[in-house]
Amino acid sequence: MTAAYSMMRPRRGLSLLCIIACLFYSIIVAIWYGVNSDRDYIHPLLTQLIPAGHCACQTSTTFQCSTCLTCPEPALQLPTTPTWNFEYPRDARNDALEQTQCKVAFPGLFEDVARGKRHWRSQGGLVTEDLDAIQLRSGMARAFISQGNLHVVAARSMGDDHRKKILGVLSSIHRALVADRDRADQRDIEFVFSVEDKVEDVTNSERPVWVFARTPTEEGVWLMPDFSFWAWDNPTNYIGPYDQVVDRIQRLDVPWNEKKPQLVWRGKPSFSPKLRRALIEAARDKPWGDVKQVQWSTGANVLKMEDHCRYMFIAHVEGRSYSASLKYRQACNSVIVAHKLQYIQHHHYLLVSEGPQQNYVEVERDFSDLAEKIEPLVENTSAAARIARNSVKTFRERYLTPAAEACYWRQLFDGYSSVWNSTVNPWSIRHGRERGLRYESFLLLESPQQLEFRAETFSGYFS
Incomplete structure (x- = not known):
């Protein structure tokens, strides 16, 4: 036994x-x-098992910048000229506003440039060696501006998506430069930028890389407008230039009293499962909820951007990091409902979550207070209409106009140049040729040549 x-x-x-x-x-x-999974429903217990990762961290950034919206700087008015004020639509597409006009028109827009200047002054400024220390990974490019012209030193792309986004950034920079009548008199600068979603995808936050978004602790980077201001084209959806989308939305938008008193959202839960499934569950079976996942393969639940504007409320959720779709939602005369944001874009300083200048509704990152915030506005649609009007006045008709974008780029050039302590040499002695290829010529290269490009070894030069 x-x-x-x-x-x-x-x-x-x-x-x-x-x-x-x-x-x-x-x-x-x-x-x-x-x-x-992109299924509409998975058991709540399974949702709790999903690791938060970068999709639902506990930190967030909230800006209270209503003074930026209401207090232009009178000292910026030139005493020898009549008082000038920004007027929409007269000035909205004017890429050539003077620096003084830019500051009068868009107070608060240049906050992150000022922050970048303070940070790098405390570090003693920037030199060429700081750029040389940056390993150029896929989705990055190095360029310089000399005598008002843009030159591409190197660019690396993993596929066509990177290539198009890099072209979008370069094109936006070129557009802002050529609209400046004093561009030839500006200081030469050299810089590196990334079109990846996150700083940590390509470098560390201590490097002076120009990026689309950052977290509050990533202080070494500089914020720039994202590629889609120029145009957005992806395999599943052609969107086009941002201002063209705005024109389309304005033509197709409906009067406030004809909008559906519901919260709309369409997206793929798998892009940010913790956050997006929290939204889906918070709105499930609510009479004010029209929150659904999309299936791009079948076209199920797909909704055109302009059709979102037929709703009084539009939900916004961050994706893998920032989400470039926010500005498209802000083009609607609707109330934007967003969780506390972790990632900062260049125009986020103008978001106001309460008070007379309120231009969106902010909820917790887990959407636990969504019903509490939405239901009073569904009952009192006049209060919701005020928030929607503030959003249109702030973003669609001011801070997201082509004029504001061009002004931001030129302010970024100026701010960066104020801490740039090196000269820019446009000639490579070692290779006996230009260090950078002019933007106009880079634009004409065949796509494969743009994917992995170094100007100093480019075989297209005359021998």
């Missing part, structure tokens, strides 16, 4: 080990399914 019992113990131990292994495997499969 004793011998038989001894032989059974290893078998029981082996069985227990198998059960634990199967359970562990099942949990891994369940988490993978929860993260990658």
Whole structure:
């Protein structure tokens, strides 16, 4: 009996080990399914198992910048000229506003440039060696501005998406430059930029890289307008230039009293499962909720951007990092409802969540107070209409206009140049040729040449 019992113990131990292994495997499969599934519903317990990762961190950034909206700087008015004020639509597409006009028209827009200047002054400024220390990864480019012209030193792209975004940034820079009548008199600068979603994808936050978005702790980088101000084209959807989308929305928008008193959202939960599934569950079965996942393969639940404007309320959720779709939602005369944002874009300083200048509704990152914030506005649509009008006046008709974008770029050039302590040499002695290819020529290269480009070794130069 004793011998038989001894032989059974290893078998029981082996069985227990198998059960634990199967359970562990099942949990891994369940988490993978929860993260990658785009189904409308998965069990709430499974949602809780999804790791937060970058999708639902506990930190966020909230700006209270209503003074920026209401207090232009009178000292900026030139005493020898009549008082000038920004007027929409007269000035909205004017890429050539003077620096003084830019500051009068867009107070608060240049806050992050000022922050970048303060940071790099405290570090002693920037030199060429700071750029040389940056490893150029896919989705990055190095360029310089000399005598008012843009030159591309190097560019790296992993596929056509990177290439198009890099072209969008370069084109926006070129547009802002050529509209400046004093561009030839500006200081030469050299810089590196990234079109990736996150700083940590390509570099660390101590490097002076120009990026689309940053977190509050990433102080070394400089914010620039994202590529889609120029144009956005992806494999599933052609969107076009941002101002063209705004024109389309304005033509197709409906009067406030004809809008649906509901909250609309369309998207893929797998892009940010913790956040987006929290929104889906918070709005599920609510009479004011029209929140659905999309299936691009079948076209299920797909909604054109202009059709979002038929709703009084539009939800906004960050994706892998920032979401470039926010400005498209802000083009509607609707109330934007957004969770506390983690990532900062260049125009986020103008977001106001309360008070007379309120231009959006802010909720917790887990959407736990969504019903509490939405239901009073559904009952009192005149209060919601005021928030929507403030959003239009602030963003669609001012801070997201082509004029504001061009002004921001030129302010970025000026701010960066104020801490740039090196000269820019447009000639490579080592290779006996220009260090950079002019933007106009880079634009004409075949796509494969743009994917992996270095001007100093470019074989297209005359020999």
